[in-house]
Amino acid sequence: MRSLVILFLAACTSAPPPPPAKPAPEQHAHADHKGGMHHRFENANEWAKVFDDPARDEWQQPDRVIEALALSPAMTVADIGAGTGYFSVRLARAVSSGSVIATDIEEDMVRYMTERATREGIANLHAQLTPPEDPKLAAGSVDRILVVDVWHHLGDRRAYAAKLAAGLRPGGMIAIVDFKLDATRGPPPKHRLPADAIAADLAAAGLATEVSTIELPDQYIVIGKR
Numbered sequence: 001m002r003s004l005v006i007l008f009l010a011a012c013t014s015a016p017p018p019p020p021a022k023p024a025p026e027q028h029a030h031a032d033h034k035g036g037m038h039h040r041f042e043n044a045n046e047w048a049k050v051f052d053d054p055a056r057d058e059w060q061q062p063d064r065v066i067e068a069l070a071l072s073p074a075m076t077v078a079d080i081g082a083g084t085g086y087f088s089v090r091l092a093r094a095v096s097s098g099s100v101i102a103t104d105i106e107e108d109m110v111r112y113m114t115e116r117a118t119r120e121g122i123a124n125l126h127a128q129l130t131p132p133e134d135p136k137l138a139a140g141s142v143d144r145i146l147v148v149d150v151w152h153h154l155g156d157r158r159a160y161a162a163k164l165a166a167g168l169r170p171g172g173m174i175a176i177v178d179f180k181l182d183a184t185r186g187p188p189p190k191h192r193l194p195a196d197a198i199a200a201d202l203a204a205a206g207l208a209t210e211v212s213t214i215e216l217p218d219q220y221i222v223i224g225k226r
């Protein structure tokens with residue numbers, strides 16, 4: 001457990017949680033993964049100890065991330081690459097008369113979130129398996145999109161941004177949270193992205209972009225508005 005926490009705090013996504021119950025990661029390569037950091041997130045029960053470690057709250061500051069989304073209770077929100085649902089459950093509580101679509105490319109994450117929603121009595125949280133290159137959002141169907149610690153994993157980021165933008169309702173907003181270049185935790189430096197690069201990805205999708213004035217200790221929040 002301690003080693004998992006250290007992995008997340010020091011490198012966030014640089015290594016899988018032990019034990020490797022399945023074949024080596026390179027045997028699981030996503031065929032369409034182009035420029036992003038390739039990494040699998042199998043064994044959700046193990047990752048939950050890391051992603052949902054209460055100690056994460058101190059540096060992740062989830063309430064401030066959610067504040068950046070300017071939610072109202074009836075909204076539909078997509079949490080892309082939702083993992084074990086750290087943000088999804090908070091979002092679902094914030095949109096009490098709306099709903100949350102929590103996507104992931106890992107079957108076990110989707111299984112975990114589905115069971116978590118039942119266990120925690122969260123009826124408006126719907127976990128959905130998606131392919132790596134497509135968030136599978138219906139056109140103009142969501143008010144807000146949150147993407148936390150996922151952008152640096154994407155292959156063709158511009159193509160993915162275009163699909164997310166198409167899923168937004170007019171007036172909708174996307175918030176992308178990822179690690180600063182000089183962060184004390186996060187993926188290996190060569191896989192980190194400057195906020196400007198993410199803003200450019202969103203601008204190429206036709207969104208009006210800005211870096212949020214809400215500052216996190218190790219991460220930025222890039223906003224895109226339709």
Ligand SMILES: C[S@@+](CC[C@H](N)C(=O)[O-])C[C@H]1O[C@@H](n2cnc3c(N)ncnc32)[C@H](O)[C@@H]1O
Nearest residue numbers: 041051081082083086104105106132148149153
């Ligand atoms: C570092 S975890 C972050 C999980 C969650 N967002 C959080 O903040 O706790 C990255 C997650 O993104 C998922 N992921 C990676 N590439 C993805 C893609 N192309 N589409 C959707 N999810 C993806 C991984 O399976 C993993 O669960």
